[in-house]
Amino acid sequence: MRLAQKRSERIGLWLVSAFMLILAASTIYPIFFTISTALKSTREFIRHGFSIPTAPTFEKFVTAWTTIKLDAYFMNSAIVTVIGVTLVLLVSSLAGYALAQMRFRFRKAIYFFLLSGLMIPVQVVMVPLFRIIVELGMLNSRVGLGILYGAFFSPFGIYLTSSYFASIPRELSEAAKVDGASYWQIYRLIMLPLARPVLITLGILTTLSCWNDVLLSLLVLQDDRTLMVGIASLRGEYGADIPLVAACVVIGAAPVIAIFLIFQKKILGGIMVGSVKG
Template identity: 45%
Template sequence: MRGTRRSTWVVAVPMALLALATVYPLLFTANVALKTRRDYILDRFSLTRSLHWDNLTTAWTSVGMDRYLVNSLIVVAASVALLLLFGSMAGFALSHLRFRGSRAVFLGCLAALFIPFQVIMVPLARVMADGGLIDTYPGLILAYVAQFLPFTIFLMTSYYSTIPGEILDAARIDGNTVYGVYRRIMLPMGAPALLSVGILNALFCWNDVLISLLMMPSAEHRTLMVGVTSLRGQYSDDIPTFASGVLIAALPVLVIYLFFQRQIAAGVTAGSTKG
């Protein structure tokens, strides 16, 4: 009994410290965002005595966070939709449709996961510039799809591989075409994985800075995270306003995680078990 309690504490204490280390930066940022510049300069770590909401208003309107938020929503929504469409189709084909080279295609997608974006950054920028896609929504959307599609295909292929082939054979006997099997069988049965992968891709696209900074150089088309990084230079002497921008950018991600944490965990382990 003592051994069980001791083992529980051995796991609980490090997990509690890890949770505290994760939550503290967010609480510290919120505390700084609600301070005045004078209060922050006098004492950075003390609790704010009054809620100074003007910093959030300044970051939202004067800096242009509202425009950056709209840009991020447009790009993330379109990118996730295309990733789920292409990823589910490719996952279905690679898991249940046997064709010459299917194994090589899957291994190629798997190998693409290990290629850092910095390796393909310059060639991608040249291709996008030649196509007139720099500083456009389609250009950034295509860049996100190209970057995160291998991950999506890998998870959807792994998940669809757990679906028995007899179900697909029965659907084909009933007169369904390949497209009919995909639309009527695979999409409904793959809904849990699609939700999980969609949330993960949304977080990846939302938190990205490097790809967006490369593809969207103008201030008008900046995404939210790039806008936050630009605040550091504009408000280097006004840390509360900068912290307000960071807080605005972090809140949507925090809300998504709180409501869909089970789906996120399921997406990481999708297809890891059979049955």
């Protein structure tokens, strides 16, 4: 009886492992194919599209970085991402601390009102949003796009940080107030050091969202481009040069993949933080 049960468990484990292996291969192969294509010349790709490059070359990477102005697009993405992440971390940490640790009227109403931003798709508010952008002079402004990222990604950040701050005993804040500390001192000297793990996670997730965004960037930067918009526009102008497009995709995806590989444990930890009840 036990042998049969162990055998069935072993078979089930093998089936699950085989399925996960197939799933991993289906995920890794497109990455391998893109990198392989980017290392080929156009002629070699036409002749041997699906083979490993026989004479790897970085010619397409150099062309992408210089001729297509990918360096300028990269800098635009870096600037708006830094602005957006900074605003999200600042707003989310302040609001999360206030909503979780302080007691005031309409606290829960304000909390649910802020979280309602998570339920509104950006496509629904694009027309009024565009009018606001024009009236505020934020059109074709990298700073304006960074501020827009801060506004759109803050609701999730507030949810994440308030859940984390709610897990910290309020007795810690009360003891600091008894010792004469102000709310700002408690936030800066006690809460921020304790919230470092969740803030790192929030910064990583926000970086990925800002870096990969296309829709909001198209809405604000109409005379310029961020990296992902620039790569998306290659389909029409350079669509025939597949290795060049692949090189651009590798350059655009490299920072995201590197961030995920380095901080994947913190990303998973941040997702678990969100399950803590406030």
